[in-house]
Amino acid sequence: MSTLSERILGASAGEYVDRKVNRAYVHDGTGVLTLESWKSMGGDRLADASHLYVLFDHITPANNSTTATLQHELREFARSSFLQFSDIGNGICHQLMSEGIVLPGEVVVGADSHSCTMGAFGAFATGVGATDMAAIWMTGETWFRVPATIGVHLNGTLGGAAEAKDLALTYVGKLGMDGGTYQALEFIGESAAVLGMDERLVLCNLAVETGAKTGMFYADSVTVKYLAGRGHDVYPQVPECCDYSRELYLDLADVVPVVAVPPRVDTIKMVRDLAGLPLDQVFVGTCTNGRYSDLARFARVVRGRKVAVRTLIVPASRAVLAEAIRTGVLADLVEAGCTIGSPGCGPCLGAHMGVIGEGEICLSTANRNFKNRMGVGGEIYLASVATAAASALSGEITEPEVP
Amino acid sequence: MQGSGTAICLGTDVDTDMIIAGRYLRTKDRGIWAEHVFEDLDSGLAGRMRGAVIVAGKNFGCGSSREQAAVALKEAGVIAVVAPSFGRIFFRNGINVGLPLVECHLPCEAGDAVRFDLANGWVESGGKRYPVRPLSPRMQEILRAGGLVRYWKGHR
Numbered sequence: 001m002s003t004l005s006e007r008i009l010g011a012s013a014g015e016y017v018d019r020k021v022n023r024a025y026v027h028d029g030t031g032v033l034t035l036e037s038w039k040s041m042g043g044d045r046l047a048d049a050s051h052l053y054v055l056f057d058h059i060t061p062a063n064n065s066t067t068a069t070l071q072h073e074l075r076e077f078a079r080s081s082f083l084q085f086s087d088i089g090n091g092i093c094h095q096l097m098s099e100g101i102v103l104p105g106e107v108v109v110g111a112d113s114h115s116c117t118m119g120a121f122g123a124f125a126t127g128v129g130a131t132d133m134a135a136i137w138m139t140g141e142t143w144f145r146v147p148a149t150i151g152v153h154l155n156g157t158l159g160g161a162a163e164a165k166d167l168a169l170t171y172v173g174k175l176g177m178d179g180g181t182y183q184a185l186e187f188i189g190e191s192a193a194v195l196g197m198d199e200r201l202v203l204c205n206l207a208v209e210t211g212a213k214t215g216m217f218y219a220d221s222v223t224v225k226y227l228a229g230r231g232h233d234v235y236p237q238v239p240e241c242c243d244y245s246r247e248l249y250l251d252l253a254d255v256v257p258v259v260a261v262p263p264r265v266d267t268i269k270m271v272r273d274l275a276g277l278p279l280d281q282v283f284v285g286t287c288t289n290g291r292y293s294d295l296a297r298f299a300r301v302v303r304g305r306k307v308a309v310r311t312l313i314v315p316a317s318r319a320v321l322a323e324a325i326r327t328g329v330l331a332d333l334v335e336a337g338c339t340i341g342s343p344g345c346g347p348c349l350g351a352h353m354g355v356i357g358e359g360e361i362c363l364s365t366a367n368r369n370f371k372n373r374m375g376v377g378g379e380i381y382l383a384s385v386a387t388a389a390a391s392a393l394s395g396e397i398t399e400p401e402v403p
Numbered sequence: 404m405q406g407s408g409t410a411i412c413l414g415t416d417v418d419t420d421m422i423i424a425g426r427y428l429r430t431k432d433r434g435i436w437a438e439h440v441f442e443d444l445d446s447g448l449a450g451r452m453r454g455a456v457i458v459a460g461k462n463f464g465c466g467s468s469r470e471q472a473a474v475a476l477k478e479a480g481v482i483a484v485v486a487p488s489f490g491r492i493f494f495r496n497g498i499n500v501g502l503p504l505v506e507c508h509l510p511c512e513a514g515d516a517v518r519f520d521l522a523n524g525w526v527e528s529g530g531k532r533y534p535v536r537p538l539s540p541r542m543q544e545i546l547r548a549g550g551l552v553r554y555w556k557g558h559r
Contacts, residue, residue: 016539016541029428029469030468030469030470032431033431033470033471036431037551037552040552041552041555041556042555042556059429063429064429066429066430067429070429070430070431111468112467112468113466113467113468113492115468127468127492128468128492128495129468129469129470129473129492129493129495129496129499130470130496131470131496131499131500131550131551131552132495132496132499132551134551134552135551135555138555143541145539177416177462177465178416178461178462178465178488181462181465181488181489181490181491182488182491211462211465211488211490211491213491264416349425349467350420350424350425350426351425351426351428351429368420368466368467370418370420370421370466371420371421371443372420372424372443373420373425376424376426376443
């Protein structure tokens with residue numbers, strides 16, 4: 001009996017395999033170095049460009065002319081070589097790949113650690129570095145060591161003000177920053193089936209914060225319906241009983257609003273234990289929590305009121321932004337005093353557009369709170385959208401109200 | 404795939420943001436990465452990298468996929484990194500840029516001589532020899548070639 005990784009890669013845990021990659025993507029951050037390595041390898045051989053994506057999201061729009069020049073070179077290459085190209089303002093690579101591109105059973109590789117997010121579709125999806133990606137540009141293939149799998153059993157129902165992000169931070173806290181190293185996580189159990197696509201994306205997104213190679217859900221009726229709405233006719237994957245290297249049982253009813261305390265993603269505390277901590281900035285966005293449902297949930301809380309601290313909202317994609325405009329969510333956010341950024345990664349990686357200053361504290365819906373990540377001397381507390389909304393209104397870490 | 408150097412001891416879970424900060428990624432200049440390596444961990448470290456073997460705790464190189472982290476170490480003159488476990492993307496990146504990574508729980512005394520032989524699977528320090536988790540045959544080939552770029556040049 002096989003895990004989902006074993007089934008997709010066609011070999012048993014521990015074996016090394018060479019596999020054709022169905023989709024391979026880079027962003028402006030890793031693409032520049034990928035292009036360098038590809039040129040150094042000879043630069044005369046390119047795999048089927050219809051499977052290769054270049055998606056600008058990290059420093060978009062460019063912050064200075066050095067960045068602009070690097071982006072110009074990559075943009076020209078992507079266009080002239082007919083790679084699938086997405087320019088600034090279209091959104092985060094993982095979000096774009098999740099909007100009807102990645103399909104169940106595919107092997108997907110991204111030159112970004114959060115490529116594991118795509119496992120939400122029942123794909124085998126993982127991150128690689130630039131030179132590995134350059135070899136994939138050449139050959140359309142790469143090697144994998146088939147991972148052992150940790151079974152994460154989800155039972156019960158999320159209650160109170162807890163949301164998928166709280167569940168994600170909770171499992172990261174339990175596994176620790178290296179609890180999943182070299183392994184895959186499979187989210188299974190009766191509650192896995194009732195989680196929506198957005199929630200699955202959140203859970204898979206944080207898999208790499210445990211060191212895991214990927215986080216995966218089996219494609220089921222939720223996946224089929226989501227992809228049908230985006231023009232794809234796919235089949236569910238039927239789980240088999242399989243050998244897990246470890247099993248983690250989580251009762252969703254026990255999950256409460258939590259924060260990850262800097263500088264570690266696995267230092268998890270209850271929001272109520274940190275209530276009152278003054279904030280300098282609230283940031284809502286990223287490949288973890290920048291989707292339309294996140295913006296809408298935030299807007300429901302702040303509608304008709306004013307935020308008490310500077311609040312930056314960065315939609316994960318143009319489609320998210322467009323829907324927020326269509327439904328009035330964007331107007332609610334702007335009228336509540338939020339600042340809206342161009343779709344992309346925003347200040348998550350500390351490159352530009354909302355970085356924090358020395359001694360400042362940011363509450364963020366992102367996935368990393370490493371030392372200095374969003375700005376030298378600043379601190380990042382990671383939390384859910386509900387916690388971000390309650391905290392934006394008060395200007396300090398605040399327990400969200402039950403919706 | 405043999406080498407030796409002087410031990411520099413680091414802790415556990417050293418992430419790639421610590422190895423090279425995001426603010427230095429907007430360039431192709433490898434010298435800049437070497438100059439700012441470990442800046443947010445200990446700003447004095449960058450000057451002590453040449454000839455060093457970094458002996459770290461578990462999960463070295465966790466976090467971001469930035470290959471610049473492995474390049475920064477290589478460019479700064481690091482001979483090898485020894486750790487009980489590595490972030491898996493960093494592990495591939497290290498081998499791909501020709502930086503030997505030695506998977507072993509090695510007790511660390513700063514300044515000690517560290518010797519390793521990846522082909523034969525051992526690392527030595529403080530007069531004791533420890534076994535190393537072997538690299539896959541493919542990774543050994545890539546490392547022997549001096550990295551993935553040269554490996555592919557040899558396979559054309």
